[in-house]
Amino acid sequence: MKERIEELARRITELRAAYYDGAPQVADAEYDALEDELRELLAAHPEHTPSPNPLEAVGAPSVLHAPVRHSRPMLSLEKATKPEQVEAFFERFPGQSVVVMPKLDGLSLALVYEDGRLARAVTRGDGTTGDDVTVIVRALADGVPSSVELGGRVEVRGEAVMLRSTFAAYNEAHPDKPLINPRNAAAGTVRAKDPAAVAERRLHFFAFDLDASEGAEADLEAGLKTLGFDAADMRHCSTAEEAQQVISAIEAERAELDYDLDGAVLRLADRSAFAAAGTRSSSPRGALAYKFAAEEKTTVLSDVVWDVGKTGKIAPVAWLEPVFVGGTTVTRATLANQEVIRARGIKIGDTVLVRRAGDVIPFVAGVLDESKRTGEERDIIPPSECPSCGEPLTERGESRELFCTNLSCPAQTVRRLIHWASRAAADIEAVGPVWIERLAASGDLVEPSDFYALTKERLLEFDRIGEVSAERMIESIEASKNVGLRRAVIGLAIPMASEGTAARLCRAGFRSLEEVADAGEEKLVAVEDIGPKVAESLTRHLERVRPELEKLRERGVSLDVREEDLPPEVAAGAPLEGKTVVITGAISDPRSGEKVPRPAFQRLCERAGATAASSVSASTDMLITGADVGASKIAKAEKLEVAVVDQSEIWQQLISAGIA
Numbered sequence: 001m002k003e004r005i006e007e008l009a010r011r012i013t014e015l016r017a018a019y020y021d022g023a024p025q026v027a028d029a030e031y032d033a034l035e036d037e038l039r040e041l042l043a044a045h046p047e048h049t050p051s052p053n054p055l056e057a058v059g060a061p062s063v064l065h066a067p068v069r070h071s072r073p074m075l076s077l078e079k080a081t082k083p084e085q086v087e088a089f090f091e092r093f094p095g096q097s098v099v100v101m102p103k104l105d106g107l108s109l110a111l112v113y114e115d116g117r118l119a120r121a122v123t124r125g126d127g128t129t130g131d132d133v134t135v136i137v138r139a140l141a142d143g144v145p146s147s148v149e150l151g152g153r154v155e156v157r158g159e160a161v162m163l164r165s166t167f168a169a170y171n172e173a174h175p176d177k178p179l180i181n182p183r184n185a186a187a188g189t190v191r192a193k194d195p196a197a198v199a200e201r202r203l204h205f206f207a208f209d210l211d212a213s214e215g216a217e218a219d220l221e222a223g224l225k226t227l228g229f230d231a232a233d234m235r236h237c238s239t240a241e242e243a244q245q246v247i248s249a250i251e252a253e254r255a256e257l258d259y260d261l262d263g264a265v266l267r268l269a270d271r272s273a274f275a276a277a278g279t280r281s282s283s284p285r286g287a288l289a290y291k292f293a294a295e296e297k298t299t300v301l302s303d304v305v306w307d308v309g310k311t312g313k314i315a316p317v318a319w320l321e322p323v324f325v326g327g328t329t330v331t332r333a334t335l336a337n338q339e340v341i342r343a344r345g346i347k348i349g350d351t352v353l354v355r356r357a358g359d360v361i362p363f364v365a366g367v368l369d370e371s372k373r374t375g376e377e378r379d380i381i382p383p384s385e386c387p388s389c390g391e392p393l394t395e396r397g398e399s400r401e402l403f404c405t406n407l408s409c410p411a412q413t414v415r416r417l418i419h420w421a422s423r424a425a426a427d428i429e430a431v432g433p434v435w436i437e438r439l440a441a442s443g444d445l446v447e448p449s450d451f452y453a454l455t456k457e458r459l460l461e462f463d464r465i466g467e468v469s470a471e472r473m474i475e476s477i478e479a480s481k482n483v484g485l486r487r488a489v490i491g492l493a494i495p496m497a498s499e500g501t502a503a504r505l506c507r508a509g510f511r512s513l514e515e516v517a518d519a520g521e522e523k524l525v526a527v528e529d530i531g532p533k534v535a536e537s538l539t540r541h542l543e544r545v546r547p548e549l550e551k552l553r554e555r556g557v558s559l560d561v562r563e564e565d566l567p568p569e570v571a572a573g574a575p576l577e578g579k580t581v582v583i584t585g586a587i588s589d590p591r592s593g594e595k596v597p598r599p600a601f602q603r604l605c606e607r608a609g610a611t612a613a614s615s616v617s618a619s620t621d622m623l624i625t626g627a628d629v630g631a632s633k634i635a636k637a638e639k640l641e642v643a644v645v646d647q648s649e650i651w652q653q654l655i656s657a658g659i660a
């Protein structure tokens with residue numbers, strides 16, 4: 001027991017030092033598990049409490065270039081994972097208003113203003129003394145006003161994060177030296193000495209704490225906003241139940257937001273109440289951090305398999321020792337392409353960091369700690385021949401993606417057929433991947449049209465199939481014939497054409513797949529959100545499969561646009577005529593107060609004449625905001641001079657036009 005406590009204390013101290021030095025050796029979830037274990041052991045055996053106790057430390061006394069002492073300690077937060085802990089928090093402060101906000105995953109900073117001017121930006125450091133990083137913060141952080149309209153001494157604390165969009169853009173521009181995750185990226189940026197060298201790594205500051213020597217508003221959020229800060233998205237709650245709902249809402253939105261978050265923070269909304277609640281050794285009493293499931297974990301990369309996709313792309317797939325991350329157990333992850341493997345220095349046998357955020361396919365972000373290597377690791381060697389057909393591979397593009405261009409490659413054929421039969425395309429429910437493989441191996445299936453030539457008699461010639469299943473398969477194929485334009489485009493696995501492309505072609509007025517094939521690139525580029533590359537790929541691919549389209553038609557498959565995919569009829573006197581809109585946030589009908597799914601609301605807007613786009617750009621006319629919209633989205637719209645309109649206004653127009 002005592003030994004385990006000592007071992008944990010030693011390990012935690014070691015990991016903290018590495019982490020706060022910018023070189024974490026394990027994912028946060030694994031570190032947190034060690035802390036949890038130590039906390040539990042100490043609760044049962046307080047007599048073995050180590051000194052110093054690493055659980056009471058804040059940050060780490062890393063090497064400071066320009067140490068600054070904090071006016072009051074910058075602390076850690078008490079952690080919660082269960083609803084009971086949220087209830088206990090409310091019971092501690094009866095009658096108080098509590099704000100619930102995202103727990104941003106970045107780097108905490110204190111900004112000190114003296115007589116209205118930004119005097120210093122300081123990192124948390126060990127909680128007592130931090131590092132002066134004013135030069136970098138002034139140059140690189142959005143959301144840090146250089147002056148505030150309040151005299152005396154004002155201290156604003158908050159989190160500097162790298163927005164996910166900035167992170168993605170950076171990694172796309174620098175595939176050779178990618179950043180591992182937004183949090184490390186933010187920490188590394190603040191640590192840089194020369195702002196010019198890291199200019200592409202802009203940060204965004206979200207404020208969540210305010211001290212002022214002269215009068216500032218009592219409410220935290222109001223106080224921050226009045227001074228011109230982007231406050232973390234705060235929602236007021238008066239009961240534990242409400243808070244629990246907001247916590248769930250934040251967790252549900254997590255994947256959509258432009259920043260990483262690892263939980264929700266509850267905090268007394270009134271600034272003086274928060275101060276009066278006081279502190280423990282390493283956390284304030286007036287706040288509580290509710291932790292979410294980890295989006296990153298480490299595990300061992302046991303092998304890499306090169307998989308032949310439906311478009312002929314040969315993609316490396318990581319085989320992993322099973323790991324619970326992002327809410328599920330992950331055993332496979334993508335490694336993108338050989339350039340990514342090279343840039344991230346990944347080898348088979350490495351302990352790698354796996355990231356799974358929201359609906360994103362899990363991917364290997366990189367190797368955290370190369371010092372763990374034993375020498376047994378093996379290089380990942382890309383194949384020179386197709387693992388399925390043995391044909392030599394072609395490299396394409398800067399990332400040197402590998403392709404098998406053999407049209408009769410068996411693996412590709414099977415993938416294309418499985419894709420055609422999938423739910424998003426023809427939806428041939430009763431013919432699963434195993435059967436498709438058998439039928440492809442026998443030569444019965446080569447192209448999608450071959451499904452429609454299968455007969456019950458032919459199926460019964462195979463082993464292990466009964467009359468009933470053969471009949472079901474044929475019925476399922478028969479029932480799938482009304483494929484329609486949209487799902488046919490999806491089903492043909494045309495390189496670069498997404499499900500969105502397919503939907504937009506229907507909305508743009510194309511009546512059949514043949515019409516798209518004949519349109520020519522110029523006409524296709526005119527469709528909203530279809531660029532020249534997609535147009536070219538559509539044209540080239542459809543030309544190549546023209547005989548197959550004829551066969552599909554001959555066998556009774558519909559490639560005509562379906563009613564439900566047509567553009568909605570624009571109502572007379574349409575109030576949103578000609579407007580390109582983006583919808584964000586939670587939408588609800590003001591009359592019933594009921595939640596309305598976003599696609600349904602989008603359809604109403606379209607019937608009012610609007611064109612809906614997926615993200616705000618210079619060509620957007622308005623951003624329609626529902627409830628609980630993150631500050632960063634609004635900031636982006638305002639920067640691009642896009643009108644920000646509350647949903648209530650749109651509802652009013654929809655209702656008076658008789659559309660809703």
Ligand SMILES: NC(=O)c1ccc[n+]([C@@H]2O[C@H](COP(=O)([O-])OP(=O)(O)OC[C@H]3O[C@@H](n4cnc5c(N)ncnc54)[C@H](O)[C@@H]3O)[C@@H](O)[C@H]2O)c1
Pocket residue numbers: 015016019020024025026027028029031032058059074075076077078101102103104105106107108109124158159208232262265289
């Ligand atoms: N991987 C490792 O080896 C390793 C080692 C040490 C710590 N860590 C990780 O570092 C994290 C740091 O723990 P900690 O004690 O510094 O922080 P914490 O998890 O206790 O949270 C406190 C911090 O949360 C931040 N924060 C974000 N949004 C906030 C909000 N809305 N209101 C208030 N604060 C907000 C602040 O910067 C504050 O300093 C943990 O997630 C831990 O897993 C990892």
Ligand SMILES: [Zn+2]
Pocket residue numbers: 308386387388389390391404405406409410411412
């Ligand atoms: Zn091949």
